[in-house]
Amino acid sequence: MALIVQKYGGTSVGTVERIEAVAKKIKARRDAGDAVVVVVSAMSGETNRLVELAKAVQERPDPREFDVLVSTGEQITIALLSMALKEIGCPACSYTGSQVHILTDNAHNKARIKEVDGARVRADLNQGKVVVVAGFQGVDEHGNITTLGRGGSDTTAVALAAALSADECQIYTDVDGVYTTDPRVVPEARRLEQITFEEMLEMASLGSKVLQIRAVELAGKFNVPLRVLSSFEEGEGTLISIEDDSMEQALISGIAFNRDEAKLTILGVPDQPGIANQILGPVADANIEVDMIVQNIAEDTTTDFTFTIHRNDYAHALEIMQKTSAALGAREVSGDDKIVKVSLVGVGMRSHAGIASTMFSTLAQEGINIRMISTSEIKISVVMDEKYLELAVRALHSAFDLEES
DSSP: OOEEEEEEOTTTTSSHHHHHHHHHHHHHHHHTTOEEEEEEOOOTTHHHHHHHHHHHHOSSOOHHHHHHHHTHHHHHHHHHHHHHHHHTTOOEEEEOTTTTTEEEOSOTTSOOEEEEOOHHHHHHHHTTOEEEEESSEEEOTTSOEEEOOTTHHHHHHHHHHHHHTOSEEEEEESSSSOBSSOTTTOTTOOBOSEEEHHHHHHHHHTTOOSSOHHHHHHHHHHTOOEEEEESSSOOOOEEEESOOTTSOOOSOOEEEEEEEEEEEEEEEEEOOTTHHHHHHHHHHHTTOOEEEEEEEEOTTSEEEEEEEEEGGGHHHHHHHHHHHHHHHTOSEEEEEEEEEEEEEEOGGGGGOOOHHHHHHHHHHHTTOOOOEEEEETTEEEEEEEGGGHHHHHHHHHHHTTOSOO
16 A cells, blocks of 8 residues: 555636546545545636635735635635545545644744644545545644745645655646746656656746745655646656666756746945945845846956846845935946746756857857856756746747657
8 A cells, every 4th residue: 555645736626517527536646545645736727716715814914814815725625525425436535734733933924834744634545435525725833824835735745745755746736747847838848757856946936937945845855755647537647766876867958937027137236345234234134035146347347247036026126226226336236127048957967068158159049148048957947038937938948859759
């Protein structure tokens, strides 16, 4: 008997009919002899509806009360799915995050899981029940409801799988696996049978929307095998696991991209120790995450400092930079919220030279200007104008022979 944790996203449980279809899938797994724990998201569109309600009452909703509100979406789904399972003769029991003691810190709207108590879940599994748990939510040490941020149900599923020492954590979604890139941009994109935690972590952090980055981090940390599967069609999906020496590593596993980028440049800043902290400190204090950073020193002992952030934070960060510029006596602040980031990812980069030059020459042939470059051991990222995104992804996908063989 295997212990399997399954997670179903919002589109998978978007209607009563889909919930009933998921119930049949779960029952078939249990009837085959496996113990099954299920984590579900809110029904498709429900969280957005709740967010709009909150903003109709408060322009900037109170973080604690916001969590109380948006966490109710998953509570609806767990109840309906448990009812659907019982209706077809499958014993089931639903729990909110607090009921199975998913303990988090107190950072409302983007809390981090600190501990999961699997005792209650194990007791139900031993009685032959399917346990249905609300994703995306937990409780802090003071009993306050917390939420884990968008996509947090993936993290809930992995955390439960780790706590229960599950054999596999299966993420059911509206795609049938992890692809070399988004098939909507490159129709020839190929589904990967297997990918390493390290590669998936890079893909998730660089814009691939298949899995939440914290879920991949957690899976890698506790070595929980992850499998991405489709809710709507049968298939093996994509297995995400530790690197296996027997795996024949492709040069490049995939191309990730992120449309939600913006960049800010502060020009003519004094070139002196601590200047980076004086620029980025106020940005960090505003809870704005910085991605890529480039600093250029001019001949007049000043420096130009450029960094990228999420596009949603652009207006706030620009306001902060204008105040910082005045305080530092900088020449000016400029910004651009019409940029994108395109990244090559692959553990094969470790043992192959020339990948960067192939990438740059491919983009040059298409007349695409690179604004910023960032590299790591298994990835190369470039920032470019938004209008070139799809052209760049298609050209690189072809240049590295990632199409279906």
